[in-house]
Every structure is written in C-alpha cells, then in structure tokens.
Amino acid sequence: MVLIPVAAATRPGDVPRASAETRRMPPPTCPLPGPRVVDLYFMEHRAKLLDIAAFLDRLDRSAPPDGRGDVRVRALRRASAILVDGEPDRVRRILELLSDHSAEPIPRAHTQAAIGVDPAASF
Amino acid sequence: MAYIDPHIHMVSRTTDDYARMAEAGCVAVTEPAFWAGFDRSSAAGFHDYFRQLTETEPKRAARYGIAHYCWLCINPKEAEDPGFAREVMALIPEFLGRPNVLGIGEIGLNKNSRNELVILEEQIDLAKRHDRLILVHTPHLEDKLKGTRLIMDAIRSAGVDPGRVLIDHVEEHTVAAVLDRGFWAGMTLYPDSKCTPQRAVDIIEQYGRERIWINSAGDWGPSDPLSVPRCHAEMRRRGHGADLVARISLENPLAFLGQCAGFRLPG
Numbered sequence: 001m002v003l004i005p006v007a008a009a010t011r012p013g014d015v016p017r018a019s020a021e022t023r024r025m026p027p028p029t030c031p032l033p034g035p036r037v038v039d040l041y042f043m044e045h046r047a048k049l050l051d052i053a054a055f056l057d058r059l060d061r062s063a064p065p066d067g068r069g070d071v072r073v074r075a076l077r078r079a080s081a082i083l084v085d086g087e088p089d090r091v092r093r094i095l096e097l098l099s100d101h102s103a104e105p106i107p108r109a110h111t112q113a114a115i116g117v118d119p120a121a122s123f
Numbered sequence: 124m125a126y127i128d129p130h131i132h133m134v135s136r137t138t139d140d141y142a143r144m145a146e147a148g149c150v151a152v153t154e155p156a157f158w159a160g161f162d163r164s165s166a167a168g169f170h171d172y173f174r175q176l177t178e179t180e181p182k183r184a185a186r187y188g189i190a191h192y193c194w195l196c197i198n199p200k201e202a203e204d205p206g207f208a209r210e211v212m213a214l215i216p217e218f219l220g221r222p223n224v225l226g227i228g229e230i231g232l233n234k235n236s237r238n239e240l241v242i243l244e245e246q247i248d249l250a251k252r253h254d255r256l257i258l259v260h261t262p263h264l265e266d267k268l269k270g271t272r273l274i275m276d277a278i279r280s281a282g283v284d285p286g287r288v289l290i291d292h293v294e295e296h297t298v299a300a301v302l303d304r305g306f307w308a309g310m311t312l313y314p315d316s317k318c319t320p321q322r323a324v325d326i327i328e329q330y331g332r333e334r335i336w337i338n339s340a341g342d343w344g345p346s347d348p349l350s351v352p353r354c355h356a357e358m359r360r361r362g363h364g365a366d367l368v369a370r371i372s373l374e375n376p377l378a379f380l381g382q383c384a385g386f387r388l389p390g
Contacts, residue, residue, distance in 0.1 A: 029328040031362040040360065041321075091322065095296035099268035100235075109203045109234035112158075114264035 026088045052080070072116055074123035124365065126372035127151045127388075128351050129380065130229070130258070130291055130309060130338035133180050133191070134172075135159075140341070140348045145187035147352040150388050153380065154180060155194040155229035155258050160343050162201055166210035169197070173214065177221040190389050192380070194228030194258045195219070202233075202242040212242075212249060219253055225383045226250060228258025229291060232270040235262060240273060247281045256383055257288045258309075261297065263316065271297045275304055289379055291338070292317055298330055307379050311340040312350035320354035324361060332367060336375045 030037065059067050067073060079094045087093070100118040117123070128144065131152050144152075154176060156169075163169060176193040184191035195218055197211040218224055227250040232239045250257045257278070262270035271290065278288055290301045291309035294317065301308045310326060311317040318326070323337050341348035355368045380386045 026329070030325075031328075089295075091325075092295040095294055096268065098265055099296065100265050102269060103272070105235050105237045105240050105273065107237060109236040109239065112200050112233060114234075114262065114266050116264045118265045 052076075071119050071121070071123055075117035075121070078123050124148050124355065124368055124373075125150045126351055126355070126368075127153075127336075127376040127380075128339050128341075128348070129153045129289075129336055129376045130155060130311065130340045131348060132157055132340070132342040133184065134175055135343040136341055136348055138183060138186075141184055141187045141189060144348055145189055147349055149189055149351075151190040151192065151376075152184065153192040153194065153225060153258075155260070156196050156198060157229060157260075157342065158198045158200040166207070166214060169211045170214050173218045177218055177223055181223050188389055190387070192223045192225050192386060194226055194256075195224060196227050196230045196246055197242065198229065199231050199233040199239050199243065199260060199262075202239050203236060205238050205241060208242045209245070212245065215249065216253070219255065222385055225380060225386060226256035226258065227253075228256075228289075229260035230257065231260035231274055232262050233260075233266070235266055235270045235273060240277065243274065244277050244281065247278060247283060251281060251283055256380070257283065259288060259290045261290060261292045263292075267292070267294065268296055271301065275300070275306070278306075279304075287382060289336075292340075293326075294318060295322070295326060298326055298335075302330060302334060307334045307336070307375075310335070310337045312337060312354055313340065313346055314350075315345050320350060320357040323354050324357050324363075327358075327367070327371065332370045332375070334375070334379075336371055336379070 032040070059073065075098055079097055082090050082094050082097065098117045100120070125148050128149055129152070131154060133141070133152060133154050156172065156176065159172070163172075173195055176195070180193070181191040195215050197208045201211075202208045215227070227246055230243055230246040232243060247257065259274055261267050261274065271293075274290065278285065285305035286307070289307040289309050292311045293301050293308045294310075298308055298310075310323045312320050312323055317340075327335065337351055337354050339348050339350040340346060341350070347353070351372060355372065358367055377388075
C-alpha cells in the first residue's frame with residue numbers, strides 16, 4: 001500500500017473522508033490511465049447511483065413504511081458509507097459487511113434461498 | 124479467439140446458444156450437475172439427468188464443434204435429506220467411466236447446514252476413492268464467506284490435493300483465501316449476482332492470472348451464455364493483450380481439466 005495525501009472535506013454536506021495519514025492506495029494494477037477509467041465507466045455508474053437513490057425514494061413513498069427498517073435496507077445504508085470512506089478494497093469490505101461471520105454449520109436448512117445480508121447481524 | 128466455458132448448464136439452454144457460443148469461439152464446455160430449479164421427487168430423476176449429461180448433451184454440442192464434458196453429484200440444495208442424497212450418490216459410480224465425465228461437481232454448501240456438510244464430506248470421499256477432480260459450488264450472497272471456509276476445511280481434512288479442486292463463484296472476499304490455500308478459483312459472470320465481467324477483470328488485475336478462470340454458469344435463471352467472450356472484450360477494452368485472454372480462458376482451463384486423462388479439445 002502507498003500513502004497518498006487526500007484533500008479535506010471543506011463544504012457543508014461534504015462527507016468525511018480519511019485523513020492523509022490513514023488513506024492507503026493499492027498499487028496501480030489497472031492498465032488504464034485514471035482519466036480514461038472515468039471516461040469509460042462514469043456514465044454507467046452515475047446511472048447505478050441514481051438507481052439506488054430512486055429505490056430509497058420509492059421506499060419512502062410506499063405505505064406502510066415498514067420496508068425502511070428491513071434488515072436489507074439497513075445493511076444497504078451501512079454499506080453505502082463504505083463507498084465514501086476514502087479507503088480501498090470497497091467491494092471486499094462491503095461483501096464482508098453483508099456476510100454471515102459465524103463459524104459453525106447451522107443445525108438445519110429451513111430454506112434454500114439467501115437474502116443478500118446476514119439477517120442475524122445488527123445493522 | 125478459442126475459449127473454454129468451464130461451467131455452464133447447457134441442459135437449460137437452447138440449441139441456439141450452442142450456435143452462438145461456437146460463433147464466439149467456444150471450443151469446449153464443462154457442465155456440472157446442479158439444482159434444476161425444483162427438487163426432484165426421486166433418485167430416478169437424477170438417473171435420467173445423468174444420462175442427459177453423458178449422452179444427450181455431448182451429441183447436441185458436437186453438432187457445433189463444441190466438446191462437452193460434465194461433472195456428477197447431488198447438489199447442495201437437494202442435500203438436506205441425507206437419505207435421499209445417498210440414494211443419488213449411489214448412482215454416480217455407474218456413470219464415472221463414461222468418456223465425458225471429468226469428476227464430482229458441483230458439490231459444496233448452500234445454507235451451510237450440518238446435513239449439507241455431511242453429504243459434502245461423503246462426496247469429497249467419493250472423488251478421492253475414484254481419483255477424480257472436484258468442482259465446488261460456494262454458497263450465495265451472505266452465506267458465501269462462511270461456506271467457502273467450511274468447504275476448504277473439509278477438503279483439507281479429507282487430504283485431497285487442492286490442486287485438483289476448483290472452487291467456483293469466488294468474489295472479492297473469498298478469492299485470496301482460495302488461492303492462498305492452493306486451490307483453483309473460478310469466477311462466475313452473472314448479470315445480477317456474483318461477478319460482472321468488469322469485476323472479474325478487476326480481480327485478475329489484483330490477484331493475478333495463476334490458477335484462475337472465468338465462466339458463465341449459464342442456466343435457467345438470469346444469466347448470459349456469452350458472458351465469457353464479453354469478459355474478454357472488457358479485458359481488451361482496458362488494454363490487456365490477447366495473452367491474458369488466452370491464459371484465463373484456454374491455458375488455465377486446459378491445465379486444470381487436463382489432469383483428467385480423458386479431457387481433450389476437438390480437432
């Protein structure tokens with residue numbers, strides 16, 4: 001890992017970011033220059049960001065509002081903080097956040113399906 | 124460019140898909156036994172399924188110049204009833220000598236239950252006794268991290284060489300442990316879950332090209348039988364050379380699957 005300086009958040013509404021002392025950057029393994037990465041992928045991920053926002057807005061407009069407290073939605077809100085914390089390995093850390101971290105097999109499978117987050121976790 | 128799709132469920136795909144895959148360069152597929160979207164009502168249903176995998180699909184693939192190989196097992200979703208699972212497992216030796224059978228798969232875990240683990244251990248032992256390769260299914264979503272650890276521990280306890288085991292459906296939180304412990308790793312390219320082609324290339328860029336491959340796992344659900352060549356396009360878009368495409372989708376599958384004496388490409 002390489003330490004690089006990060007500009008501090010200065011405007012109202014800016015999200016807190018890691019300090020220059022703590023932010024770590026992985027070695028450059030993507031062969032594309034940074035500006036080219038933005039050119040190629042920005043629009044696709046802008047759309048995905050808006051999809052998440054629209055999902056949360058849709059949930060707000062639904063009745064009854066129970067869905068907002070659903071463990072999956074709480075996990076989504078918690079995971080979204082990882083996107084903006086300034087640290088690398090975001091995908092791995094989000095997947096780990098959503099994972100069951102127990103070690104022993106469960107006594108019996110009562111369903112065949114997974115829901116996407118550990119329902120026993122305290123999100 | 125010629126490529127192998129080492130995990131795809133062609134019994135769930137149309138003949139048009141074989142045609143499109145051949146046009147895209149596919150020269151061989153390997154098809155693990157899996158859950159059909161419903162639980163079979165008898166072991167006889169699996170007997171018919173194993174005949175389909177060893178008799179029907181090789182002929183269907185051959186019409187398009189694609190070599191078809193398969194893996195046999197009781198999948199973890201139908202392994203919660205050990206009695207039923209053992210009935211199915213008892214059928215497998217009858218088919219192991221057929222020319223397109225590579226080994227035991229896709230075995231693994233689904234909900235990480237005790238019964239699933241018992242049947243997994245028995246199928247690892249089956250592969251070991253018959254000196255066969257193993258293809259592993261890791262659980263979905265929140266169950267993957269725990270399940271992958273349990274599976275790797277079970278294989279280690281059985282004394283099976285990890286170099287003869289491919290652990291599939293790895294993602295960013297499991298790939299390092301799988302590779303570090305000497306296993307082969309498979310990345311499944313799905314539109315809605317598992318890896319996208321973009322993330323698969325990210326993983327290759329970070330974890331290297333050793334002992335890793337990509338597959339479509341195309342089946343009856345949302346999936347894309349051409350996701351492997353689409354991932355190749357993503358590699359090229361980033362400036363990776365043809366050598367990386369060949370390594371991931373031809374040389375690596377040949378190295379792993381070539382451990383089975385009967386595996387060979389057409390022509």
